[in-house]
Amino acid sequence: MKVGIVGLPNAGKSSLFIALTGVAAQAANYPFTTIEPNVAVVPVNDHRLEAVAGAVHASEVVADTITFHDIAGLVAGAHAGEGLGNQFLAQIRETDAIVHVVRVHQNPEVVHPEGRIDPLADAEIVETELIYADLEQAERRLERVARAARGGDRGASAEERSLRELVEVLQTGRPASVLDGPDGLPEELRALSLLTAKPVLYVANVEEGSMAIPPELARHAAAAGAGIVAVSAALEAELTELAPSEAQAIRAEFGLEQSTLETVLRGAFSLLSLIAFFTADSGRPAHSWHIRQGMSVWRAAGLVHTDMQRGFVRAEVAPWQELVDARGYAGARERGTLRIEGRDYAVKDGDVVLIRFSP
Ligand SMILES: Nc1nc2c(ncn2[C@@H]2O[C@H](COP(=O)(O)OP(=O)(O)OP(=O)(O)O)[C@@H](O)[C@H]2O)c(=O)[nH]1
């Protein structure tokens, strides 16, 4: 999974990025600190995978990863060249979700580009810029497609209709996601990788010790079908320099139960309805994988290896705890907790899946 981080300059994006990745991307009290994109790949550690790997005597543990892209701040008018412009948004077109950092903390030492603290208005500035960026993209495509349609291309006429509808939505200040059907955007619009069609997780960047999310921001997120979590980005960025036990002790002082990485991952996974499953076998690496809830084991097999999907015969499945209790597949088979499932089986969170396939 890939995630792009957006927000106003100085909102706390790079601080969050550091907190998430432990990587020292530059964070400073100076708008536009981030000019080049920072990209970090973070393993999604899962104690369940460790336990499964031990039970089946796997050779190593390979956690699934999530990639975070930290980009420069957007200001009002970025689409018209204000601030650093909006070119760098191209770097997050290929992401699966957007983390939108909104400044809530009131620390007067941190410069605010608008000279006041107003989380909801800040969020709307950034969203307007994302809409403008999508509009640019849609209009450019529409021009090309309309030309092809005039030349008699039937497929192009259908696409032209969809694009006109999209342009109208964006021009009236609404995100592309309002055009979502049950399976997301119509096929012909997907290639545009629209920013405003992506799922959003708001991160309210709060002062350490006061984790309250402003109600107007919470309502805004709910109305958009987005997720929202509170994080103190600066505190968490500093904690990455401490030993994990020390960091945990300081979190406890502030009444925080989990790290920022855990908070953001949980928020993102529930927003995207993602679940984890595991593959593990004796003498081989044990892996975790994240998929949409409800995905069939046949499609899941395709993520692991295309050969497994092509030659799929059956899956043997056990809940991770059962497999650990039975100390591996042989024990689970004896206890009857290792089930045989066909290709349509919907994988469940925490399943250990052994795919039988003919190569
Ligand atoms: N008090 C306080 N300061 C914060 C918090 N989060 C970030 N800061 C400070 O705000 C300043 C800007 O933070 P950055 O993380 O660099 O902001 P950014 O969004 O990446 O900014 P640009 O890259 O310029 O767009 C730094 O001095 C941070 O230490 C917070 O939760 N509380």
Ligand SMILES: [Mg+2]
């Ligand atoms: Mg930055």
